[in-house]
Amino acid sequence: MTPPVRLENLHKRYGRIQALGGVSLSAREGEVLGLLGHNGAGKTTLMKLVLGLTRPDSGRVEVLGRDPCGGDARGLRRRIGYLPESVGFYGELTGREVLRYFARLKGIGRGASEPLLERLGLAPAADRPVKGYSNGMRQRLGLAQALLGEPALLLLDEPTAGLDPDATRDVYSMLDELRRRGATVILSSHVLAGIERHIDQAAIIGSGRLLASGNLEELGRRAGLGVTIRAGGDWADERRLAVLAERGALVRRRSATEVELRVPGAIKLEILRVLLAFDGIRDVAVEPPSLEMLYDHYGPSTRPAEAPCATS
Amino acid sequence: MMVFTLAAHELRRLFLSPLAWAVLAVVQFILAWMFLAQIELFMQWQPLLQQLDSPRGLTDIVAVPLLGNAAIVLLLVVPLLTMRLISDERRGQTLSLLLSAPLTMTEIVLGKYLGLLAFLGIMLALIAAMPLSLLLGGGLDFGLLAAGLLGLALLLASFAALGLFMSALTPQPTVAAVGTFGALLLLWILDWAGGLAESGESAALRGLSLLRHYESLLTGAVDSRDLAYFALFILAFLVLSIRRLDSDRLQN
Numbered sequence: 001m002t003p004p005v006r007l008e009n010l011h012k013r014y015g016r017i018q019a020l021g022g023v024s025l026s027a028r029e030g031e032v033l034g035l036l037g038h039n040g041a042g043k044t045t046l047m048k049l050v051l052g053l054t055r056p057d058s059g060r061v062e063v064l065g066r067d068p069c070g071g072d073a074r075g076l077r078r079r080i081g082y083l084p085e086s087v088g089f090y091g092e093l094t095g096r097e098v099l100r101y102f103a104r105l106k107g108i109g110r111g112a113s114e115p116l117l118e119r120l121g122l123a124p125a126a127d128r129p130v131k132g133y134s135n136g137m138r139q140r141l142g143l144a145q146a147l148l149g150e151p152a153l154l155l156l157d158e159p160t161a162g163l164d165p166d167a168t169r170d171v172y173s174m175l176d177e178l179r180r181r182g183a184t185v186i187l188s189s190h191v192l193a194g195i196e197r198h199i200d201q202a203a204i205i206g207s208g209r210l211l212a213s214g215n216l217e218e219l220g221r222r223a224g225l226g227v228t229i230r231a232g233g234d235w236a237d238e239r240r241l242a243v244l245a246e247r248g249a250l251v252r253r254r255s256a257t258e259v260e261l262r263v264p265g266a267i268k269l270e271i272l273r274v275l276l277a278f279d280g281i282r283d284v285a286v287e288p289p290s291l292e293m294l295y296d297h298y299g300p301s302t303r304p305a306e307a308p309c310a311t312s
Numbered sequence: 313m314m315v316f317t318l319a320a321h322e323l324r325r326l327f328l329s330p331l332a333w334a335v336l337a338v339v340q341f342i343l344a345w346m347f348l349a350q351i352e353l354f355m356q357w358q359p360l361l362q363q364l365d366s367p368r369g370l371t372d373i374v375a376v377p378l379l380g381n382a383a384i385v386l387l388l389v390v391p392l393l394t395m396r397l398i399s400d401e402r403r404g405q406t407l408s409l410l411l412s413a414p415l416t417m418t419e420i421v422l423g424k425y426l427g428l429l430a431f432l433g434i435m436l437a438l439i440a441a442m443p444l445s446l447l448l449g450g451g452l453d454f455g456l457l458a459a460g461l462l463g464l465a466l467l468l469a470s471f472a473a474l475g476l477f478m479s480a481l482t483p484q485p486t487v488a489a490v491g492t493f494g495a496l497l498l499l500w501i502l503d504w505a506g507g508l509a510e511s512g513e514s515a516a517l518r519g520l521s522l523l524r525h526y527e528s529l530l531t532g533a534v535d536s537r538d539l540a541y542f543a544l545f546i547l548a549f550l551v552l553s554i555r556r557l558d559s560d561r562l563q564n
Contacts, residue, residue, distance in 0.1 A: 084409065
């Protein structure tokens, strides 16, 4: 089956600035793809290319089986929801009016806005002018307009920027719901720990180049970062730590009763066997490499130095 | 259909801003003052006019000067209304949502243009109501009045098209307003420069003048050349606005 988003060898320059240099990427149906990268890495440019807001200098963009800059761009955009990084609204209009306006532009009945106002907790403020909204409320309104018409593809540029922890949690639960519904979501975020449990694939971009992509497990395996093992129990005997270190684990004592081990994938089972043979071990947790660890591995330290930063 | 959604939105936003109400009030007040002054003049001239074989009527002495003055007042005021059309969207960061909506650039430009034209139409109707009120106490030359109102409508549509283009050029509404005012004023001065000599260049400059074509319609002569001039002027600036917005979308 053709993936809803397929990008092949995309190049894009803005004058002398190279925004994208040969990016190939795809997102499958019902999948959340996280775009990770520093400011100016090219994430926003990538989203604009998917939306058809700009054309690539070379390469191919296929979105929901069509060219976003092609003849049926209008039909295609009806099926895409977009939340820009810096979203603004008409301050003199109320939240309800703003949402109804964008619903009409999408060719959707005005009734579609009401459930979204409820769902995003904006119903009590729906009849207040937007100029009186907090940043978080504006962001939620932006998200509501992106969700109008139950789009098949959602592009969310920093969707949790300016949101409080409760609203952030709501956004993530909405992402999970969209994924269950079969929508494809591409989101960019700097809050790596926040999005980690909600994305299926990560694409790490640096200076317009795709540095790595794949699901977290794949990326972890390729990076050779191994796993983190947390073991709780009786760690009074220092000799136990020495045994584990001798076998190749990187040992860190977190407290008198908890130890953290960084273990290469190849010796994971061996270390676990040794660990479980110790008396007094009460709890063992095995964690794959975190998104932050993956980003540190693939991202900034291996960023190509020659490419200038793009305006994204 | 989307064009009308955009136009209705634009008109509503205009009426939600104090600027639009202030413009309506100030323009009406100034023009009403001028209108009453012309009526006063007509009353003074009436005994003299009665002695002439073919005297000039109410329309000539009151309505046509009113429409002439309205053009000057509106040249100053329309840039204040057009300045926010696109530059405000850019500054308020609403343009990215508009560009990503299922709309073409032509629809965006036409929607905004028609929204402003609807507002200017209301203004024109209020201006037309002044000479029409003279029907209560006298007769009017409807042909002359219709030609004058058509001229003012075309002039306003031209001002709006140029203002829309200027608004598409910059994210600063005040820069757009100053640019529009400057360009319109230049078209005025073009007419003066064109009147100094009788060379081919002068004739060309006069041909480019908005006011020259407007004055022609104010005399009651509906010439197809004047209509074509206004149509081309409006079309050119609308096309330029679409091109500008499209290139902006692709470049940024």
